[in-house]
Amino acid sequence: MQKKxxxxxxxxxxxxxxxxxxxxxxxxxxxxxxxxxxxxxxxxSITLLSVIGFSLIIYGGGLVVNERDMVLPxxxxxxxxxxxxxxxxxxxxxxLVSLDDIPDHVVTAFLATEDERFYDHAGVDFRSVLRxxxxxxxxxxxxxxxxxxxxxxxxxxxxxxxxxxxRKTKEVMASLYLERNYTKDELLALYxxxxxxxxxxxxxxxxxxxxxxxxxxxLSITEGAMLAGMIKGPNLYSPxxxxxxxxxxxxxxxxxxxxxxxxxxxxxxRLEGKSLGVQTQPTAIAPYLDDYLEVVIREVEARYxxxxxxxxxxxxxxxxxxxxxxxxxxxxxxxxASYFKGSNDAIEASVVMLEPxxxxxKAIVGGRDYTIGETHQALTRRQPGSVIKPxxxxxxxxxxxxxxxxxxxxEQGAIEGYTVRNAxxxxxxxxxxxxxxxxxxxxxxxxxxNQLGIEKSKQYLSRMHLSLPDDGLAIALGGLTEGYTPIxxxxxxxxxxxxxxxxxxxxxxxxxxxxxxxxxxVDSDSTNVFxxxxxxxxxxxxxxxxxxxxxxxxxxxxxxxxxxxTTQHPVVAxxxxxxxxxxxxxxxxxxxxxxxxRSDDAHYLTAGSSQATELTKGILTRVNEINPFGVEFVKxxxxxxxxxxxxxxxxxxxxxxxxxxxxxxxxxxxTWSISDDDRIIYRIYQVTEEGTRLVGQTExxxxxxxxxxxxxxxxxxxxxxxxxxxxxxxxxSNVAMLSLFD
Numbered sequence: 001m002q003k004k005x006x007x008x009x010x011x012x013x014x015x016x017x018x019x020x021x022x023x024x025x026x027x028x029x030x031x032x033x034x035x036x037x038x039x040x041x042x043x044x045s046i047t048l049l050s051v052i053g054f055s056l057i058i059y060g061g062g063l064v065v066n067e068r069d070m071v072l073p074x075x076x077x078x079x080x081x082x083x084x085x086x087x088x089x090x091x092x093x094x095x096l097v098s099l100d101d102i103p104d105h106v107v108t109a110f111l112a113t114e115d116e117r118f119y120d121h122a123g124v125d126f127r128s129v130l131r132x133x134x135x136x137x138x139x140x141x142x143x144x145x146x147x148x149x150x151x152x153x154x155x156x157x158x159x160x161x162x163x164x165x166x167r168k169t170k171e172v173m174a175s176l177y178l179e180r181n182y183t184k185d186e187l188l189a190l191y192x193x194x195x196x197x198x199x200x201x202x203x204x205x206x207x208x209x210x211x212x213x214x215x216x217x218x219l220s221i222t223e224g225a226m227l228a229g230m231i232k233g234p235n236l237y238s239p240x241x242x243x244x245x246x247x248x249x250x251x252x253x254x255x256x257x258x259x260x261x262x263x264x265x266x267x268x269x270r271l272e273g274k275s276l277g278v279q280t281q282p283t284a285i286a287p288y289l290d291d292y293l294e295v296v297i298r299e300v301e302a303r304y305x306x307x308x309x310x311x312x313x314x315x316x317x318x319x320x321x322x323x324x325x326x327x328x329x330x331x332x333x334x335x336x337a338s339y340f341k342g343s344n345d346a347i348e349a350s351v352v353m354l355e356p357x358x359x360x361x362k363a364i365v366g367g368r369d370y371t372i373g374e375t376h377q378a379l380t381r382r383q384p385g386s387v388i389k390p391x392x393x394x395x396x397x398x399x400x401x402x403x404x405x406x407x408x409x410x411e412q413g414a415i416e417g418y419t420v421r422n423a424x425x426x427x428x429x430x431x432x433x434x435x436x437x438x439x440x441x442x443x444x445x446x447x448x449x450n451q452l453g454i455e456k457s458k459q460y461l462s463r464m465h466l467s468l469p470d471d472g473l474a475i476a477l478g479g480l481t482e483g484y485t486p487i488x489x490x491x492x493x494x495x496x497x498x499x500x501x502x503x504x505x506x507x508x509x510x511x512x513x514x515x516x517x518x519x520x521x522v523d524s525d526s527t528n529v530f531x532x533x534x535x536x537x538x539x540x541x542x543x544x545x546x547x548x549x550x551x552x553x554x555x556x557x558x559x560x561x562x563x564x565x566t567t568q569h570p571v572v573a574x575x576x577x578x579x580x581x582x583x584x585x586x587x588x589x590x591x592x593x594x595x596x597x598r599s600d601d602a603h604y605l606t607a608g609s610s611q612a613t614e615l616t617k618g619i620l621t622r623v624n625e626i627n628p629f630g631v632e633f634v635k636x637x638x639x640x641x642x643x644x645x646x647x648x649x650x651x652x653x654x655x656x657x658x659x660x661x662x663x664x665x666x667x668x669x670x671t672w673s674i675s676d677d678d679r680i681i682y683r684i685y686q687v688t689e690e691g692t693r694l695v696g697q698t699e700x701x702x703x704x705x706x707x708x709x710x711x712x713x714x715x716x717x718x719x720x721x722x723x724x725x726x727x728x729x730x731x732x733s734n735v736a737m738l739s740l741f742d
Contacts, residue, residue, distance in 0.1 A: 064174040069157045072096065072193055074315025074514055075206070078296060081509055086322050087289040089297065089312045096315055096514060097205035097216050099189040105262070106204070106216070106224030110192065112256040113228045115149040119184055123150045123175035150175040153191045197227065198234035198241070199281075211239065213279040221263075222274050225253040240281045247276055288331030291366035292322050294376050295487070296507050303521045304511055315514030320507050321360035326353050329622045330363045339615040340594065341607040343575075348597055350377035350486045351619065354589045356494035359503035361487070362588070375597060381483040382593055385565030385609075386440045386550075387580045388478040390538050391492050393449050394437055396460040398534040400452060404541060404642055405432045405725035408444035418473040420446045423566075432726050434645060437541045438549035440564060442477055449476040463529045464492040464502050478565060490591035493582050496539045496561070497589065499636050500530035532636045539633060540642035542584060551581065554614035558624050559586055559632045562616070566608030569599060576605040581612035583620060586630030592616045648721040648730030649675040656717055656736040658709070668709035668738050672719055674702035680721050687716040687735065697722070714739040 075090040099107070111118050117125050125148050147155070154174035159167055178187055197207040207227050208216040219227075229249035230237045239246040251272045258268040296318060300306050306314070330351045333339070340347040353363040366376040398404070410431040412421045420443050427443065428435075436444035449457055454471055461468065466488060470481050484492075491505040504524045511519045530538075542561035545551045550564040565580030579594040592612045596603040605611070620629075635641065654672040670684060678700030685692045695717070698704050709715060715738045721730035 062177055064154070064158050064170045065177050066158060070190060072190070072203075073313035076311050076314060076316040076318060078293060078318045078320055080322050080324065081319060084324060086320055086324070087285060087293045087296075089293065091309075091312050092202045093200050093206055094193065094202035094315075095205040095209065096193050096203065099185055099192070101215075101217050102192060102204060103217065103219055103224065105221045105257075106219050106227070107188070107192075108260070108262050109221070109224045109228035109253055109257060110231075111149075112260045112262070113253050114152070114231070116260060118149050118188065121148060123179035124148060124172050147171075148175065149191050150178055150187055153187060153194060154178060156194055195231050196234055197230055198238040210282060211278045220277075221257070222250065222254070222271050223277065225257065225271075226250040226276060226278075229253040239276050239278045243276065250276065286328070287369075287371075288328050288365075290372050291331070291370045291376070291378070292320070292327055292361075292364045292507065294366060294370075294372050295361070295364050295378065296320055298379070299507050300511065303508070303523070304519055306511075317512045319509040319511075321355070321362060321509055322507070323353075323362040325626050326363035326619075326623055329626075330365045330619050333615060333619045333622065334365050334368050336618075339611055339618065341611050342596065342605045343572075343603060346596060346603065347605070348377050348595060349615065350380075350591075350593045351615070352378055352486045352490040352589075352591045353619075354490045354494055354505055354591075355587065356497035356589055357503075359491060359494055359505040360509075361505050361507045364487070364507075377593065378486045381485055382578050382595065383480060383483045383567040384478040384489060385567040385578060385580055386442075386445075386478060387489060387563050387565030387582055388480075388484075389437065389440070389445045389476065390496075390542065390563055391464065391466065392457045392461055393445050393452065393476050394433060394541070395495075395530050395534050395538045396457055397433070397448050397452050398537055399460070399530055400456065402433065402448070403725070404434050404537050405645070405723075407431065407726050407728060408433055408436050408441075409447040410436065410441055410443050412443065415446050415450050415473060418446065420473075420477075430728070432645070434541050434544065434642070437563075438544045440545075440550045445476040446473050449473055460529060461492075463527050464495065465504065466492055478567065486591045486593045489580070489582060490589045493563075493584065493589045493591065495529050496535045496542070496584060497586070497633075498535075499532040500528060500535040502527045502529045533639045536636060536639045537642050539584065543633075546583075550609065551583075551613050553610045554617040556583075556617040556620055556624075558620070558629050560584065560617070560620070561633070562613070564609035564613060569604045571599060571601050572604045576608040579605055579607070579609050579612040581609055581616045583613075583616045585620060585624075586633050588620075588629065590616050590620060592619075643679075643725055646677055646679055646723045646725055647675065648680065648723055648728075649673070650731055651719055651721065651733035654717070654719050654733040654736045656738045658711070658738070659705075666709060666711055668706040668715075670704045670706070670717055670719070670736065672702050672733060674700070675721075679724060681724055683720045683722050683729075685718055685720060685732075687718065709738060 072094060073090065073092045074094050074096045075088050077095070078087040078089070080086050115125070117127070151171050154171050158174050159170055193203040193205065195204070196202055197210070199210065201207050201210050204227060205216045208214060208219055211227070212219065212223050226239070226246060229252060230246070235241060237246050237249045254263065254268055254271050257263045258265065263271070297308055297311060300311055300318070301308060330353060334349045334351060337345070340349070348367055349365065350367065351363065351365040352361065354361050364378050366378045367374065370376065407430045410428045412427055413419070422442050423440070431441060431444055433444075450473060454473070454475060457475060458468065466484060468475070468480055468482065487505055492502070495502050503526050506523070513519060539561050542563055545564070546560050546562050551562045560583055562581055562583040565578070566576050567578040569575040569577045577595060577599050581592050583590045592615050594612045594615065595605060651672050654670065656668055656670045659667045659669045674680070674682070681697055681699050682701070682704070683697045684695045684704050686695050695706060696704060716735050717738065718735045719733040722728070723730065
């Protein structure tokens with residue numbers, strides 16, 4: 001059997017060998033003819049080039065497509081905690097929407113107009129090219145595009161707008177690549193979010209809000225048709241540019257919907273009779289929002305490590321603490337020239353309004369006409385002047401054992417080599433802390449800082465994020481090397497409404513990315529700086545600053561405490577460089593600064609803190625009319641009120657007489673007129689040949705009994721009122737004589 005198989009195989013091999021020989025002889029004969037040779041070369045070349053070209057088209061699209069460009073820049077939206085719009089940040093104004101959010105009739109309008117066979121072709125539709133030419137001729141309008149949606153997307157994302165065969169080839173290559181690597185729904189969603197609608201509007205979601213004031217889910221058939229019609233010529237068919245042309249174009253799209261069977265004739269006629277229904281063209285974003293947004297951007301950079309450029313394209317949603325009423329009111333008030341007094345009209349201002357319990361920044365004015373990119377006054381360091389006195393001197397002193405009625409030094413002179421004088425040129429020798437703060441006495445603040453110690457003061461300041469390099473007594477007067485921003489100052493003053501606790505001021509409540517995921521950050525914890533008692537005492541003293549001290553200028557009917565601050569101009573004698581006022585209501589801290597961006601002989605303030613005080617009260621008055629503040633400050637539990645000051649009386653009617661009574665038979669009874677303040681202590685002194693001797697004292701009474709007085713000689717007495725708050729003795733009374741022989 002094996003022998004037969006071997007015989008058959010041998011015969012087959014012989015036959016194949018003969019056939020191969022005949023083929024080689026035929027081929028040699030064939031190529032001896034020159035024209036056949038060149039024909040063969042051409043066919044082989046065409047085949048090879050076709051294979052190479054096809055491979056480039058199929059696989060070269062990956063070289064054209066940049067997947068980074070497929071992540072569309074999206075608008076970052078800023079909203080308040082109540083959900084109100086507060087601003088946008090973007091390189092391209094685009095609100096991303098998913099395909100599921102877009103109604104079917106809107107999607108159909110775009111497909112019927114731009115690419116009816118989108119779900120059938122592989123990226124390039126040659127049949128549609130021929131059909132589009134025919135229909136454009138019949139309609140005498142550009143009713144259907146020759147390029148597919150995928151081709152349009154490729155051109156807009158990866159290529160420029162030049163007209164050339166190379167650019168068109170790349171477009172085809174990119175389209176085929178996209179179709180092979182992405183689903184139709186993904187490409188359609190990308191397209192609807194990418195397209196441009198004039199007026200800086202990108203994407204159907206943004207266009208829906210811009211033209212109709214509604215979310216894309218709520219678009220009607222006619223509204224969707226208008227948007228679909230715009231994309232062939234956004235600046236040609238915008239209803240805000242040419243309403244007649246926009247209406248005609250919309251009706252062309254409605255006709256396309258009828259042609260594809262989406263509308264019947266009766267419904268088509270009814271819809272063609274509708275107006276466009278666009279809203280009044282939106283105005284530019286309110287100018288007062290830029291001031292707040294700049295601070296938000298910087299906070300995002302610092303807290304979340306997100307760059308400004310990423311924020312402008314990342315499609316985040318930022319919820320902020322801004323109160324639009326406060327923001328708008330503060331902005332409007334700083335526009336009023338009546339508040340500002342200076343050498344020229346270039347005066348700048350900043351206002352920061354902060355809710356203290358969680359340090360939520362409610363309003364920020366970065367300048368009288370601020371736009372992003374300019375100097376932001378709320379973020380610019382300035383000399384704080386006397387505004388720093390409570391923070392650096394008085395409240396720390398209360399913490400270290402001083403009392404609001406402790407007597408402080410008040411004389412013109414030098415303290416540890418540092419010469420200090422009061423702005424009004426008046427001195428009392430000694431003055432209580434209450435009075436010193438109320439009248440903003442420089443001498444007392446510097447003396448008290450020296451008593452307290454500079455390092456101790458700086459320790460308290462650092463807990464309020466007010467660290468500073470300075471080491472001199474000028475700290476007490478705000479004469480700092482670097483200074484503080486209005487946000488810094490407002491933030492620090494929040495301790496007086498927060499029982500001594502400090503929280504870092506924030507504009508942002510939360511940050512959510514384009515996928516709806518909240519981005520977490522580690523925020524600083526609350527820091528206990530002062531006791532509730534010390535801050536309550538200080539707050540009550542600051543109320544007196546407003547009611548009877550340097551902050552009394554201007555009108556405000558609600559509960560208000562505050563501190564003024566003025567710095568001297570470095571060039572023009574007698575004029576001011578910075579004017580400050582920090583106002584405290586039961587719910588709010590408001591820090592106001594007024595000044596110039598530069599200090600020279602042409603730029604100076606002709607009034608000091610009074611203009612900042614009036615501006616603050618003007619803002620608070622308007623805000624209070626809309627959202628009333630509390631009528632009084634709420635005292636924390638377990639703290640004492642600041643006592644009212646004691647006015648020592650002048651006693652001129654002291655008298656003394658003998659009286660009968662008791663075991664001693666004779667007594668001496670002293671009487672005098674007293675003040676209504678029963679806290680006053682009256683000290684009774686006897687005048688002797690050796691001097692004076694304290695006999696006794698009584699509190700709140702106008703009489704005193706002396707047992708066993710001398711009846712054989714004349715005795716003299718006087719009364720001296722004493723202030724237990726300040727440990728200060730008043731003027732001696734007249735001398736009264738006791739004698740049996742008078």
